[in-house]
Amino acid sequence: MLDCTELGVRYDALPAVRGVTLGVPSARIVCVLGPNGAGKSSLLGAISGQVRPVAGSIRFDGEAIEMLPPHAITARGIAHVPEGRMLFGDLSLRENLLLGAHNAGSLARAADRLDATLDAFPMLRSRLDEPAGMLSGGQAQMLALARGLMAAPKLILLDEPSLGLSPKATADVFRLVAALPARGVAVLLVEQNVRRALAVSGYAYLMRNGLFQAQGPAAELMRDPMVQDAYFGDLHAGE
Numbered sequence: 701m702l703d704c705t706e707l708g709v710r711y712d713a714l715p716a717v718r719g720v721t722l723g724v725p726s727a728r729i730v731c732v733l734g735p736n737g738a739g740k741s742s743l744l745g746a747i748s749g750q751v752r753p754v755a756g757s758i759r760f761d762g763e764a765i766e767m768l769p770p771h772a773i774t775a776r777g778i779a780h781v782p783e784g785r786m787l788f789g790d791l792s793l794r795e796n797l798l799l800g801a802h803n804a805g806s807l808a809r810a811a812d813r814l815d816a817t818l819d820a821f822p823m824l825r826s827r828l829d830e831p832a833g834m835l836s837g838g839q840a841q842m843l844a845l846a847r848g849l850m851a852a853p854k855l856i857l858l859d860e861p862s863l864g865l866s867p868k869a870t871a872d873v874f875r876l877v878a879a880l881p882a883r884g885v886a887v888l889l890v891e892q893n894v895r896r897a898l899a900v901s902g903y904a905y906l907m908r909n910g911l912f913q914a915q916g917p918a919a920e921l922m923r924d925p926m927v928q929d930a931y932f933g934d935l936h937a938g939e
């Protein structure tokens with residue numbers, strides 16, 4: 701469904717993504733794992749049109765999208781939940797959610813989407829009129845995820861959804877992510893939580909210095925000693 705080929709991103713002279721090739725099949729979870737500065741957010745930004753790639757192609761359902769503006773990419777069915785969540789703290793949960801449905805075409809359709817989305821987020825439904833700024837970190841991440849789903853995407857790009865969350869909130873987020881393929885939504889997940897990300901993903905890419913160093917079925921990478929040495933620092937610490 702999504703195919704990136706030899707994709708390159710640079711900021712002035714600095715190359716952030718150096719020729720990566722990646723695929724996400726429909727209704728599957730694929731993850732990109734790697735340390736800070738690897739180029740993961742830049743890769744997602746190129747796919748959603750926030751950053752213009754300097755090389756390569758991005759095809760979605762067979763159509764070249766690398767030159768489209770962000771709103772046109774959203775309209776084709778790609779939602780991006782950015783790092784840091786980017787919520788409007790002074791606006792209510794309902795207002796934040798409806799902003800995610802700007803491609804719905806009518807208020808009635810946006811309201812339908814709100815109702816359908818909230819079925820998966822009962823905690824949000826009970827607090828719709830509260831300001832988003834009142835939420836805890838885990839609740840804010842849930843709101844960001846729900847806002848992404850309000851665009852009714854075929855593919856959702858998730859940038860470090862577990863960053864800074866408690867173990868309980870992290871488990872909740874991963875449970876929701878794991879349930880998305882059953883709702884027909886494919887996921888491209890960027891994470892530093894290697895163990896949990898591999899557990900929900902079918903396929904994984906390991907990224908460092910703008911390049912993919914390794915890739916494969918998540919279950920195989922989980923057992924790979926090279927991967928464990930380079931990416932599973934937390935496991936060796938006795939987690």
Ligand SMILES: Nc1ncnc2c1ncn2[C@@H]1O[C@H](COP(=O)(O)OP(=O)(O)O)[C@@H](O)[C@H]1O
Pocket residue numbers: 711714715716734735736737738739740741742743
């Ligand atoms: N807007 C920007 N301007 C200049 N350099 C940037 C910008 N965004 C990211 N970079 C640089 O690009 C590289 C990749 O960053 P990023 O894509 O954010 O990696 P990651 O998400 O894996 O931490 C880093 O060296 C970072 O400093």
Ligand SMILES: [Mg+2]
Pocket residue numbers: 740741742783859
């Ligand atoms: Mg990042």
